[in-house]
């Protein structure tokens with residue numbers, strides 16, 4: 001074999017540079033399902049199917065295009081399987097074939113990159129990493145932008161990207177509509193009446209390949225969390241494109257407006273549910289952004305919604321990837337709030353069995369579909385984990401386990417950095433901490449909850465509110481020089497000592513499990 005072209009599970013794009021120089025006479029594609037990726041964090045069953053089924057579909061498409069594919073499939077019977085870590089499967093291939101060179105697009109996971117390097121080195125086969133043309137911004141370009149900056153503010157990065165790629169700019173190069181962001185238009189709640197019939201996201205009935213994968217996952221990973229009965233994610237490019245078209249036509253026009261809103265029993269609201277397809281490279285971020293901008297130009301979606309959406313992809317998504325490669329491997333070790341390394345997420349983060357209505361609703365969606373939307377991730381589950389004192393790396397590992405779209409480069413900065421403030425302010429200039437009143441304002445959850453969001457003490461005190469005050473109290477020294485925290489810290493003085501005693505005691509009991517928060 002002249003070139004063994006590795007295609008990893010999140011590199012399913014046919015226009016990948018890995019195929020540029022592919023010669024079917026002398027080259028082979030190599031793909032592997034392996035236990036290690038499925039178990040190094042405890043994976044949700046939908047997440048597993050969400051990787052393996054698109055991989056198998058991609059294999060079929062490559063074969064139809066005339067590629068010769070060496071593919072390692074997992075079977076349902078764990079006992080019959082030979083050792084199947086990524087490195088061991090690759091090693092077996094390298095000893096069975098004479099390979100002149102391994103080619104692979106740069107992986108999105110630092111650990112996988114290092115593993116590949118050491119396996120190739122041990123087997124004495126040259127390895128070449130190819131640049132990933134899927135993204136707008138390369139890690140080198142991001143490093144250049146970041147070098148010499150005191151802080152890496154996303155907004156500045158986003159504006160630079162808008163200018164560089166001429167996106168939503170007028171003829172003079174100024175931002176379309178005269179401003180760079182429309183956040184003030186994008187914080188609407190659903191009001192008392194709730195959302196009016198939200199157009200549903202497309203749902204793809206599992207085909208024969210997906211059904212086979214579901215059966216395999218049920219057998220082999222039966223003890224893993226989450227359910228797979230409702231699996232309906234796109235598993236190939238055609239389905240991903242259908243999802244994109246559907247979003248642009250039906251939900252983009254209200255995406256920005258209700259970006260931060262939540263509602264009991266709803267599922268995807270106006271969110272795109274495209275992260276899984278984009279992260280697997282079934283869709284390119286560029287075509288997604290272009291489709292949204294086209295909808296604006298055609299008058300099919302308003303600027304606040306289109307700009308809000310473009311910001312997520314061209315801004316946040318590219319930015320977190322830049323932060324990841326700029327800061328790894330040290331980033332993983334960051335623990336700015338000095339959380340106990342043993343402190344894991346609470347038990348109900350695996351099955352959703354809690355009497356907190358907001359957490360229970362976000363967990364229902366997560367357990368059933370391996371999805372929660374951004375504000376549930378940040379201001380319900382992430383917020384609770386932070387106030388609870390979860391170690392940021394453990395929170396990231398939990399996130400990697402439970403979400404279909406989680407890949408190390410995107411989960412780590414979001415989970416450890418933005419959500420848990422583990423990086424001490426690199427991603428977010430202040431921690432995302434709030435009482436239950438925030439959730440009450442953005443949703444109808446509190447109406448159906450046994451707790452009261454305004455109370456911090458007593459049996460019916462909202463656990464978010466109790467833990468919020470305790471969090472501020474525990475970290476007040478650390479935040480005293482942070483201007484953006486001044487107002488929040490000032491309120492500490494309004495509480496008397498007996499209230500503080502009650503708050504601290506209740507917070508301790510919540511953390512120790514003496515107060516169960518379960519049904």
Ligand code: FAD
Nearest residue numbers: 271272273274275312316317374377378405406411414419
């Ligand atoms: P929409 O709300 O429709 O947004 C559109 C797209 O913008 C998304 O599909 C996604 O590609 C992109 N996007 C938006 N925000 C971000 C962001 N902060 N970082 C990167 N991309 C973004 N996103 C992941 O793709 N994988 C993760 O593992 C992940 N972990 C997260 C962990 C936490 C704690 C938080 C707060 C956010 C995380 N995000 C992650 C970002 C974001 O929440 C999801 O991308 C989004 O909820 C996916 O749903 P959607 O496709 O409906 O997104």
Ligand code: SF4
Nearest residue numbers: 356358436446449462
């Ligand atoms: Fe969540 Fe507290 Fe509101 Fe209950 S009262 S839904 S726990 S924020």
